[in-house]
Structure formats: structure tokens, C-alpha cells
Amino acid sequence: MYRQITTLSEFVLSEEKKIKNATGNFSLLINSLDNAGRIIASHVKRAGLVDILGPVGKKNIFADEVQKLDEFADLLIAETLRSSGLVHGFASEERESFEKIKNSHGDYVVFFDPLDGSSNIDVNMSIGTIFSIYKKSNNLLQKGISQVAAGFFLYGPSVIFIYCAGGKVNGFTLDPEIGSFVLTNPNIKIPLVGPTYTINESYYSRYPEYIRKYLSHIKERSAPLTQRYAAAMVADVYRILLKGGIFLYPEDRIQKEGKLRLLYEVNPMAYIINHAGGSSFSQGSNPLEMTPTSLHMRLPIVLGSKSQVAEFEKFYHNENYGH
Ligand code: AHM
Ligand code: MG
Secondary structure: OOOOOOEHHHHHHHHHHOOOOOOOHHHHHHHHHHHHHHHHHHHHHHHHHHOOOOOOOOEOOOOOEOOOHHHHHHHHHHHHHHHHOOEEEEEEOOOOOOEEOOOOOOOEEEEEEEEEOHHHHHHOOOEEEEEEEEEOOOOOOOOHHHOOEEEEEEEOOOEEEEEEEOOEEEEEEEEOOOOEEEEEEOOOOOOOOOOEEEOOHHHHHHOOHHHHHHHHHHHHOOOOOEEOOOOOHHHHHHHHHHHOOEEEEOOOOOOOOOOOEHHHHHHHHHHHHHHOOOEEEEOOEOHHHOOOOOOOOEOOEEEEOHHHHHHHHHHHHHHHHOO
């Protein structure tokens, strides 16, 4: 039976038509990222077969030079952005510095984490790619609220693409038969409350008192939350987008600023979560309002269903301000 489907490229074009004076450049940029995401997805799928996971420089069974998957993803996205002609410059979690693209007249600046969830790569669990897009500005380190779009690919049992621009969050699933992403989750809205909490609880003894109190509270109340932890932010955030719940990667005694990077992980995910009706919180502030102090700055983050983040905030304020 014939069913009407909307592919990602059709969707992006139709959205562009709604914007007066749109140049089409933004749609082309999303299409370039779409290509890169699909190529990475196909390599992720073949990873076990072609020994792509081996150490860099080793030969695989086909005598090809082996390249680590995260390095491959980083090089592919970097080359995609360079050759797009649409990007002024970019920075990656895997690179030390910002690259200004030579002779480019592009209007956009892109930050990306090429392969998030690195500890999952070798064990066939979900991983992903995260990106964040800004308009070029004199100031490289812009606040997260200035993002014009953000999104991520999730390489799981299906390949998912979540993309937020123009105030809406839409979800696409790769249809392997036609090789395109099709719109499967239009206008995602996070439930006000969800059944799960997500945190690496093995760091319990390192967490500040208010986080330990919060964890006891959500586990000991009459309707306790269940823990889910994918160890890949892309997978954990995707679950929260669909089912609600709360994600925490807070500060602890050893990782004083948490682990996640403001520009490559926190800002794009907070932008997506907030536009889907959830909220995000970092030690008393909205992370999207923070001015980054360096390219690789880390910061503690809590995000998810609005009412659950609000509940967490009370624990933070009680400990830090006594009210
Ligand atoms: P990565 O970019 O090196 O993969 O690190 C980020 C990942 C997140 O996806 C995930 O939430 C977190 O690290 C897990 O860290 P931990 O092993 O400390 O729980
Ligand atoms: Mg990462």
C-alpha cells in the first residue's frame, strides 16, 4: 500500500519556503550534514566486519589502512564542512583549535562532536554525532541561545536524526530501503514527567551532598524513578525526548566541572531539549545563557522534563542558598 512519506531533504526545503528571503544555504548545509551522517552510519554498521575499530595505522584483513571510527567521523565531517562552501569555520571535540576555512564566504560556524559515546564504540552499543550551528560573528565563543540550529544522529538499532531549527524539534529515521531519512517524529514535545533518571551513579561517593539527597529522594518516594544509562548522551537524550525523564552529568569531587563540553554537547542538547518543551540547568543558571570561556570548556548539566528539572533545582538551591 502506498503511504505518503516526507524525506529529510523535502522537509528542509518546505521549511525554507516558509522563510522570507531565505537563501537556501542553510538547507544545503543540513543536506551536507545528512550525507555525512548517513556515511558514518554505514561505517558504524560495518565496523565489526572490516576491523575499522583497530588502532590507527594497522592493516585490516583487506589490507586497507585501518582508521579508528571516531577519527574517520571527524575527518569526514570536517571535509564535508570545508567543501560545502557554506561554512566560515568549525571546531570539533576531537581537535585542539578552531579551523577558519580558507577563502570561504560561508555565513555559518559549526561545532561538532563527531562520535559521542566513545566507550560504546568497541562494544556495539549506541553512539552518535552531535552538531551545533551559529551565524558567523566577530566573537567565536557565542552563547548557546544564539544557535540557529542543532541536531544529532543516533547510530542505534535504527539510525535516527533529530534536528531543531525554527523553534521546532523534528525526528527522522533512516529508511535503509530508500537510503533517506524520513520524518517519523514531527514536532517532538517532551512529556512533563517521565519514568526514568539517567546518571552515572557509580560516582555517588564523589557527588556533593545535594545530589546524593536528590538521588535518595527520587528512589525512595512512593513512585520511584527507574535508572537508565546508555553512557552515550545521544541515546539518553533521545529516550528523554520521547518518554520524558531527567539526565544528569553533574560536578563531582574529581570532575569538578563535570565531563560534558559546553560547545559540542551541552549547548546543542540543551537547545533541542528546551525547544521540545523541556528545560536545562547548570549550577543555578541556564547553560544556554552562559558565555563560553574556552573552546573546550566543560560544565555540569541537568536536563529533561520540565517538572523534573524544577524538582532538582530545589535540591540545588537548598544546599547552596538554604532556601
Ligand atoms: P565522549 O565524547 O568522549 O564520548 O564523552 C561523552 C560521553 C557522553 O555521551 C556520556 O553521557 C558520558 O560521556 C559518559 O561518561 P561516563 O563514562 O563518565 O559515565
Ligand atoms: Mg562526546
